[in-house]
Amino acid sequence: MPTDKSDLRQKLRARRRALSADEQHQAARRLAVNLAGTRLFLTSRRVACYLPNDGEIDTGPVIEHIRHLRKTCYLPVLSRLSHDRLWFAEAGPKTKLTPNRFGIPEPVVKSRDLVRAQELDLILMPLVGFDDQGNRLGMGGGFYDRSLEFLRHRNHWRKPHLLGIAYDFQRVNGLTADPWDVPLQGVITDQAVYLY
Ligand SMILES: Nc1nc2c(c(=O)[nH]1)N(C=O)[C@@H](CNc1ccc(C(=O)N[C@@H](CCC(=O)O)C(=O)O)cc1)CN2
Numbered sequence: 001m002p003t004d005k006s007d008l009r010q011k012l013r014a015r016r017r018a019l020s021a022d023e024q025h026q027a028a029r030r031l032a033v034n035l036a037g038t039r040l041f042l043t044s045r046r047v048a049c050y051l052p053n054d055g056e057i058d059t060g061p062v063i064e065h066i067r068h069l070r071k072t073c074y075l076p077v078l079s080r081l082s083h084d085r086l087w088f089a090e091a092g093p094k095t096k097l098t099p100n101r102f103g104i105p106e107p108v109v110k111s112r113d114l115v116r117a118q119e120l121d122l123i124l125m126p127l128v129g130f131d132d133q134g135n136r137l138g139m140g141g142g143f144y145d146r147s148l149e150f151l152r153h154r155n156h157w158r159k160p161h162l163l164g165i166a167y168d169f170q171r172v173n174g175l176t177a178d179p180w181d182v183p184l185q186g187v188i189t190d191q192a193v194y195l196y
């Protein structure tokens, strides 16, 4: 296994992109079933998810389930970044979307309707790799870590709760945590629920 983070990123990203449409579809459905039985998800009302990019596991069934349970679904918004922190916007089935600078669709909303991570109960986070300590390897922009920095200074658990969403093959051994990394409380995959 490559030890270098960027090599590992490239390898895992290529493996995601190599899945057939049928494999992607199956895995996305299994993931939604696994998430649906997770207590942290069931007890959260304001839930942020993401729209898939670069072969990330499809979140369509998850988003449908969030709405079915009458929870509020949020998506990350990059286009009005301040100090590289993510904002989040409520996203219903009729919300207009526009591609951000990475080509990922994001909600078109008024500034006053943007919320900070602090206001959410649960963030379902995209990731490239994860390990059994709750360490997360992301796309390398540092957006989530910067936006969740306030969680590192807590001495008791504060919202939002953090769960990663991934294919099971994205589980790797011993990622080295950087000082700014904010650990995940669990990762939900197409095969399992890992809680740390
Ligand atoms: N679906 C999804 N949405 C997300 C994230 C994510 O990882 N996945 N992010 C998580 O933080 C933020 C966006 N971060 C991203 C960081 C890099 C690239 C990316 O494709 N980078 C290219 C280089 C592109 C360029 O520089 O122009 C690459 O690495 O190939 C995409 C999203 C917010 N929204």
Ligand SMILES: Nc1ncnc2c1ncn2[C@@H]1O[C@H](COP(=O)(O)OP(=O)(O)OP(=O)(O)O)[C@@H](O)[C@H]1O
Binding pocket: 136, 137, 138, 139, 140, 141, 142, 143, 144, 145, 146, 149, 178, 180, 181
């Ligand atoms: N809390 C922070 N304060 C300042 N800089 C940060 C912070 N968190 C991350 N960064 C910067 O962001 C860069 C990318 O971090 P990292 O490689 O961990 O991103 P990532 O978690 O893979 O990306 P993403 O969260 O966008 O998926 C790092 O080089 C680091 O300098």
